[in-house]
Amino acid sequence: MVGKYDLVIVNGRIIDGSGNPWYKANIGIQDGKISVITKSKINGEIEIDASGLVITPGFIDIHSHSDMGLRNLIYNKATYRVMQGITTEAVGNCGSSAYGWTKKYAEKYEERLKKFGLEYKINWTRLSEWKKKVEERGYAINIAPFVGFGTIRTSVLGEEGEGGERSDIDERELNEMKKLLREAMEDGAFGMTAGLEYDVQRNAYTEELIEMCRVVAEYHGLFMAHIRSEDEMLIEAVKEFIRICREAGVSGSISHHKACHPNSWGKPYETIRLIREARMSGIDVICDQYPWLKVAVLNVGEFFRTEGEEEISSKEREKILEYMKDDEKWRKMKEEAIKRNQMEEEYIEKKKRELAKRGTPFRMPWNPTTYFVIAHSKTHPEYVDKNFTEVAKLMGVEDPWEAMRKLYIMDNGETTVAEGYMREEDVIEIMKAPFTAISTDGGTEDEPKALHPRNYGTYPQFLGYYVRERKVVELEEAIRKITSLPARFLNLKDRGLLREGYWADIVIFDEREIANLATYEKPCTYPKGIKYVIVNGEIVVENGKHTGKLPGKVLKYTR
Structure with missing residues (x-):
């Protein structure tokens, strides 16, 4: 025991992340690590009096998108993240990573960023090079990087329409994909992720994923996936994920597990049973979820394109509003949106039949007028959770697209929709399972740009609403779900628990507040x-305010 520690936390109730009941003790931190946990009096250069407060390990988010759009590099204070208690996040999720790509792919990514007003020179291809960039700039919290299957597959085959639409690939292409994957694993990637409802990735047969995951297994790595379907084929998608893990020999997590359409409500009772049975048979499968009833939120303007635009940006929303107010421009823009949607539906039906021949499931079409539901309308809050076909009936108009137009104009371009919505009974059923971790499915920025509240408040939502108010699980079990459970899955041997010798990633909060x-x-x-919020022994949030410190590390997977 040293004479005076760098930092001490005294008089608080410790919930250590193991699931054990809380106890009272003092914590001494030295050189970024927990040096002592003791009931004896200790002194420090800095002292935090945690009287009446709870002391826990830092929260670990295994499903983050903070690398998307190079946000880790641009918004390095990670304000959205650390202010809600996150001290470590896994990035590269849903098959999309900011590395593990070819030079040609990087050039395309750079051009795409420019459309959103982001000028950034991408002069790297490998994870090790990206890691160096992040470390040079500094970052507020720790990062556990995964490499994206979609990034790799698109790098080798191209986008849909350029080769990425193919399901049958040859041995040379598969070997090129494996080469990129091996490079990432050698650079310290924790494993591979997939987004199997998304372009390019959705076209891969199950066998292709098994082959890729066998490479991950060579490094004792992990596989996380946004599965094929979270609606009508949810059960089939869970079975496919378990099959991949079983045949490839990898540990896996089903990302943001949910039933997000009325045709899948009630199915989590079966999917949780499937995961439990898989675990009993020796397959290390878990899942994560976010404690919300709506899926990703987007502005209604994202359904449309103005002349010459392939992708929507925030500046384009003003143009879309202008087009909606002009009958002729609206007619053309609507026709183009309907045509694009019809082409997508035809493509999905074709691929669904093709992949079904080999037992690979596929998602249903996401029709803008029937699948998406209103998330926010400032002029008509009564439309929330209704789709535009239902809104059209309430408005007394025949065409749901016209209902969309009317509402968007009334809301001055601020109408938002969700990509589906959940039943709370299903959310709770998933949450109660001992193998369910809590994640955000959010990202980092230092500016207020988010559309979904999960970016700011996932862990307080879980602890305040579902734990304190709804009493779904006890507080100690809740803390385990957001600390040692994800740490165990990520194989973090010195994080996720309050233990002597562990890194001092710590959250101090008022459980009543x-x-x-x-x-x-x-x-x-x-x-x-x-x-x-303390990261690697440094105070990043103090009395509810960001201190500006950047003590985070890019972690390397330990086998």
């Missing part, structure tokens, strides 16, 4: 109740 304040109307609102 902690609450999410973000809503779909005002998603960019910080939570309350989190007093301190």
Whole structure:
């Protein structure tokens, strides 16, 4: 025991992340690590009095998109993340990573960023090079990088229409994909992720994924996937994921597990049973979820394109509003949107039949007028959770696209929709399972741009609403789900628990006060109740304010 520690935390109740009941003790931190946990009096250069507060390990988010759009490099304070207690995040999710690509893919990615007003020179291809960039700039929290299957597959085959639409690939192409994957694993990737409802990735047969995951297994790595379907073929998609893990010999996590369409409601009772049975048979499969009833939120303008635009940006929304107010421009823009949607539906039906021949499931079409539901309308809040076909009936108009137009104009271009919505009974059923971790499916920025409240308040939503108010699980079990459970899955041997010798990633909060304040109307609102967040022994949040410190590390997978 040293005479004076760098930092001490005294008088608090420790919930150590193991699931054990809380106990009272003091924590001494030295050189970024927990040096001592003791009931004896200790002194430090800095002392935090945690009287009346709970001390826990830092929260670990295994499903983050903070690398998307190079946000780790641009918004390095990770404000959205650390203010809700996150000290470690896994990136590269849903098959999309900011590395593990070819030079040609990197050039295309750079051009795409320019359309969104981001000028950034991408002069790397490998994870090791990206890691160096992040470390040079500094980052507020720790990062566990995964490599994306979609990034790799698109790098080798091209986008859909350029080769990425193919399901049958040759041995040379598969070997090129494996080469990129091996490079990432050699550079310290934790494993591979996939987004099997998305372009290019959705076209891969199950056998292709098994082959790729066998490479991951060579490094004792992990596989995380946004599965093939979260609606009508949810059960088949879970079975496919378990099959991949079993045949490839990898540990896996089903990302943001949910039933997000009425035709899948009630199915989590079966999917949780399937995961439990897989675990009993020796397959290391878990899942994560976010504690919300709506899926990703987007502006209605994203259904449309103005002349010459292939992708929507925030600046384009003003143009779309202008086009909607002009009858002729609206007619052309609507016709183009309907045509694009019809082409997508035809493609999905074709691929569904093709992949079904080999037992690979496929998602249903995401029709803008029937699949998406209103997340926020400032002029008509009564339309929330209704699709545009239902809104059209309430408005007394025949065409749901016209209902969309009317509402968007009334809301001055601020109408948002969700890609599906869940039943709370299903959310709770998944949450209660001992193998379910809590994740955000969000990302990092330092500016208020989010559309979904999960970006600001996932962990306070879980701890405040589902734990304190709904009493779905005890607080100690809740803390395990957001600390040692994800740490165990990620094979982090010195994080996720409050133990002597572990890195000092710590959250101090008031369990009576902690609450999410973000809503779909005002998603960019910080939570309350989190007093301190410590990353690698450095105070990053102090009395609810970001200190500006950047002590995070890019972690390397340990086998």
